[in-house]
Amino acid sequence: MRTPGKSCSCGQNRKAPPACWPDTPAVRRSSASWSPAGPSPSAPRAAHSARPYRALSAPLTASSRRATRWPPSPGFRTSLWQAAKEGLERGPVLVQVARAGYAPSLVCETCREPARCGNCQGPLALAGTSALPQCRWCSTPAPDWKCSHCGGSRLRKGATGVLRTAEELGRAFPGKTVITSSGDQVKAQVGEAKALVVATVGAEPVATGGYAAALLLDGDSLLRRETLRAGEDTVRRWFNAAALVRPAPDGGLVVVTAADTAATGALLRWDPAGYAQRELSLRMELQLPPAVRIASVTGPRAAVEHYTDAVEAGLGSAGITVRTAGPAPVVLTAPASGRRSAEDVRTLLFFPYGQAAAVVRVLRVTRAASAAKRTVEPVQLRLDGVDVL
Numbered sequence: 001m002r003t004p005g006k007s008c009s010c011g012q013n014r015k016a017p018p019a020c021w022p023d024t025p026a027v028r029r030s031s032a033s034w035s036p037a038g039p040s041p042s043a044p045r046a047a048h049s050a051r052p053y054r055a056l057s058a059p060l061t062a063s064s065r066r067a068t069r070w071p072p073s074p075g076f077r078t079s080l081w082q083a084a085k086e087g088l089e090r091g092p093v094l095v096q097v098a099r100a101g102y103a104p105s106l107v108c109e110t111c112r113e114p115a116r117c118g119n120c121q122g123p124l125a126l127a128g129t130s131a132l133p134q135c136r137w138c139s140t141p142a143p144d145w146k147c148s149h150c151g152g153s154r155l156r157k158g159a160t161g162v163l164r165t166a167e168e169l170g171r172a173f174p175g176k177t178v179i180t181s182s183g184d185q186v187k188a189q190v191g192e193a194k195a196l197v198v199a200t201v202g203a204e205p206v207a208t209g210g211y212a213a214a215l216l217l218d219g220d221s222l223l224r225r226e227t228l229r230a231g232e233d234t235v236r237r238w239f240n241a242a243a244l245v246r247p248a249p250d251g252g253l254v255v256v257t258a259a260d261t262a263a264t265g266a267l268l269r270w271d272p273a274g275y276a277q278r279e280l281s282l283r284m285e286l287q288l289p290p291a292v293r294i295a296s297v298t299g300p301r302a303a304v305e306h307y308t309d310a311v312e313a314g315l316g317s318a319g320i321t322v323r324t325a326g327p328a329p330v331v332l333t334a335p336a337s338g339r340r341s342a343e344d345v346r347t348l349l350f351f352p353y354g355q356a357a358a359v360v361r362v363l364r365v366t367r368a369a370s371a372a373k374r375t376v377e378p379v380q381l382r383l384d385g386v387d388v389l
Contacts, residue, residue, distance in 0.1 A: 044252030087213030098218035105159035110152035210246035219258025228389035299379035
């Protein structure tokens with residue numbers, strides 16, 4: 001077995017798999033896509049669209065609700081549409097999207113500011129083609145919406161959901177069956193019939209005999225999520241979907257649309273371990289989880305500050321210093337209802353694994369002592385919460 005970083009007889013480096021290795025793919029660059037074969041006979045062929053998919057987002061007027069031609073972008077016509085067309089000749093085609101619903105996000109046509117509900121400041125969305133805009137939080141309709149920034153009254157779709165994507169695919173491929181799987185209508189399995197299966201991430205049904213092709217849309221939206229684990233979660237979801245596609249010798253093809261070279265490169269090379277190693281090295285350099293452990297303290301500001309001061313004093317007596325961040329508001333924009341969570345703040349404590357036992361002991365003892373005295377309000381203590389960062 002060759003080791004990473006070593007060169008083979010052709011003089012090429014292992015980090016860029018050469019074509020002379022029988023167990024690795026030859027990566028070719030075309031004008032429209034990357035087209036490598038899988039690294040093993042059981043992996044599908046992966047391709048990278050040169051131009052990401054952009055959904056049609058015309059103003060929501062009566063004229064814009066007419067039947068429109070699909071796909072709207074040249075990037076989709078050249079790579080994604082061709083992949084879907086060829087895949088439908090061999091079997092079912094999976095289309096992975098990031099969002100459920102029809103148009104889960106609306107923006108002002110004039111200034112592109114997100115459209116907000118006048119009642120609770122929640123985001124506005126569309127449930128269907130002829131539906132009125134309504135709030136996703138309180139379900140209040142907004143037929144006479146006005147932009148608070150520029151005074152505009154015309155709305156534009158800021159994001160496309162699974163239902164809108166299925167509608168556009170039905171127009172692009174007339175006569176073909178379109179199946180959706182999302183929300184509370186998740187399908188576990190589909191047959192071998194030639195059909196377009198549009199599913200949100202995590203709701204992809206298993207196809208009998210495997211999918212002929214898979215189109216992974218909204219990659220940039222998944223990667224731009226404000227969470228530390230956005231990259232690894234996106235790559236994991238891509239590989240989960242790609243695993244449902246037939247092997248490359250049987251014509252299996254996966255097309256991904258995203259601009260991030262590290263994430264798409266892992267899929268093109270079929271190298272999830274390499275991507276995980278890269279992420280871990282970056283986390284170790286920045287001292288972020290999982291390279292270190294993390295504790296989050298949430299509650300009213302006075303209680304959080306009192307608790308963290310007591311913890312730092314207890315750790316200082318033991319000669320231990322931890323890195324802290326905060327306190328910062330848990331909810332940056334308080335809703336109109338004035339819920340208690342909008343007043344809460346959070347402080348993060350980072351500490352190495354070697355000091356974890358001593359730090360956790362102080363955290364628990366301090367919390368128990370604070371609860372017994374009842375001098376301040378209680379705080380919530382969480383260790384290694386995956387949704388904190």
